[in-house]
Amino acid sequence: MASNGLSGMEKKVAFSLASVFGLRMMGLFMIMPVFALYGQHLEGFSPLWVGIAIGAYGLTQAFLQIPMGILSDKYGRKPIILGGLVLFAIGSLIAASSDHIYGVVFGRAVQGMGAIAAAVLALAADLTRDEQRTKVMAIIGMCIGFSFALSLLVGPIVAQYMGLTGLFLLTAVLAVLGMLIVQFFVPNPISQAPKGDTVATPTKLKRMLLDPQLFRLDAGIFILHLVLTAVFVALPLDLVDAGLVKEKHWMLYFPAFVGAFFLMVPLIIIGVKRNNTKTMFQLSLMIMMVSLAAMGFYADNLWVLSGAVVLFFTGFNYLEASLPSLIAKFCPVGDKGSAMGVYSTSQFLGAFCGGMLGGGAYQLVGASGVFFVALGLMCVWLFLTIGMQKPVLLKSYTLEATVKDRSDAQDMASKLSQLIGVVEAIVVLEEKVAYLKVDDKFNLSEARAVLGSVN
Structure with a gap:
């Protein structure tokens, strides 16, 4: 019988990836409460360029988030995450060394090119059981919220004593720390979670x-x-x-x-x-x-x-x-x-x-x-x-489905849809999985019996 709690490895995955996400988001957030105040010495400073500098990371993040997730499917999660953190560190160094606001904007845009959110969440899915995946995602989400709160404390204090240069250098250090966590603390996935759940x-x-x-x-x-x-x-x-x-x-x-x-x-x-x-x-x-x-x-x-x-x-x-x-x-x-x-x-x-x-x-x-x-x-x-x-209020399940052809998949989906508590069911032949949305009347063992009965 499956455990009701996170396994030791799942806890390690949850907190290590939450730390990576949190460190990176903290590096992005710390500038928000201070840039308009501590960036006034930069050449070309104006309220408009302050806004562009604060939000510049969002543009590159928006365009690269989905492609980076797809690349992680092709080349592996860890290489894409590590590459994204390298870009984030490079962008931080560019911003730290700039004495013109245009340089800071460019550095922030490069920071955003390290769009690793989809790859991190996909890796979390790869390394956790379906029934525990929601808990792991919740831990990562809480860590992002905590990192935002912490950035409101740390950002003004660091800027007060080290200025914007020190703040951007700290974000580069946080990126390197994130790389070390990915490399030495996050387990290597043996398999990938179904694409429908992640990418x-x-x-x-x-x-x-x-x-x-x-x-x-x-x-x-x-x-x-x-x-x-x-x-x-x-x-x-x-x-x-x-x-x-x-x-x-x-x-x-x-x-x-x-x-x-x-x-x-x-x-x-x-x-x-x-x-x-x-x-x-x-x-x-x-x-x-x-x-x-x-x-x-x-x-x-x-x-x-x-x-x-x-x-x-x-x-x-x-x-x-x-x-x-x-x-x-x-x-x-x-x-x-x-x-x-x-x-x-x-x-x-x-x-x-x-x-x-x-x-x-x-x-x-x-x-x-x-x-x-x-x-x-x-x-x-x-x-x-x-x-x-x-x-x-529905739950989602992703279950392994051993199907040989499209007819098998359609037959299995039809039988799953008829089970009590199943609101929606789809079987994807290419991914060899069954996706289910169910209510509280659903019996997981009945679904597993159907999955085992279709050959």
């Missing part, structure tokens, strides 16, 4: 974009990261104008993020217990909208700004944690890799557009204008959620 399939991307429920979520993550990046172009400058010296910004960001995390927990509990995710989702959007309105109307009031930052992160944390699970619930069975590929691309493209929009809006209409533009975009997202369906 995007180009022929299915159009289908993912046209799905109305997935489109709402992809548009949502685009807007969420656009707003996040735009806000962090304007907020640091606004806090200084309101009387908080830049050396003390971490004293606001970090406690606000931690406090927001605890405020988010009731939203999650209520949403799960009452199976009312959509309402909590919309409430989180409205919490962010209130925070942005407060930032816009009271841009010179430090106490109001501080409270608004807590509210902003409360809504942001809930939405950031909820969106990936909603993608998994709404995506067609066997297409999770493609759905997540479009989702990740939308996320990083949002970060780039947020930098452009935030910098341009700040230059034209100031910090309050940035916050009001962000508020308008959140209103658009809230409107899009009106047609959002209530997600059904």
Whole structure:
């Protein structure tokens, strides 16, 4: 009987890959709360170029995320991950050595070329059992959230004592540390998880974009990261104008993020217990909208700004944690890799557009204008959620299927679909797997019996 918990190897995989992901994301995030303040000595400095520099990594990430995942299928996960971390380190060094903002933008773009998210998640899938895969992905997701919170603490402190050069050098060191973890702590996969679970399939991307429920979520993550990046172009400058010296910004960001995390927990509990995710989702959007309105109307009031930052992160944390699970619930069975590929691309493209929009809006209409533009975009997202369906609580399984030909696969899929609790079933001949979406009435042993009976 399969264990209900993670095995020793799965724990090692979860925490080592979570560390790699976290170190890399921390390197990307640390610049956000400080660049507008500590980059003013750079030649060519302007609010617009601040935004472009902060968001530049998102453009290259957006275009290379899916191709890098496909390359990891062909050449192996570890070589692609290591190569991506090398690019990230090179980009960090380019940015560290630049005295012109154009050089920093180029360095950030090179950082983004190390688009390893899909390969890391695929490697995690390769090294874990299907029934434990969700737990491993959750650990990686929590580590990303923690790395963001830590970056709000570490970024301002490092910038205070070492400047932007020291900050970028630290990101290069973090990349090297990530390479060492991949090389010496992450096990080598013996086999690959099915493609439908991990890597995007180009022929299915159009289908993912046209799905109305997935489109709402992809548009949502685009807007969420656009707003996040735009806000962090304007907020640091606004806090200084309101009387908080830049050396003390971490004293606001970090406690606000931690406090927001605890405020988010009731939203999650209520949403799960009452199976009312959509309402909590919309409430989180409205919490962010209130925070942005407060930032816009009271841009010179430090106490109001501080409270608004807590509210902003409360809504942001809930939405950031909820969106990936909603993608998994709404995506067609066997297409999770493609759905997540479009989702990740939308996320990083949002970060780039947020930098452009935030910098341009700040230059034209100031910090309050940035916050009001962000508020308008959140209103658009809230409107899009009106047609959002209530997600059904289903589990996904990926089971090995020994099938000889297409007739076998069709026969097996038909028998699986007739089992009690099976909502959707598909058997992919090329991958030798059966993808199932099931409810709580599903009996795994009955499915295994069907899989063993088709020869």
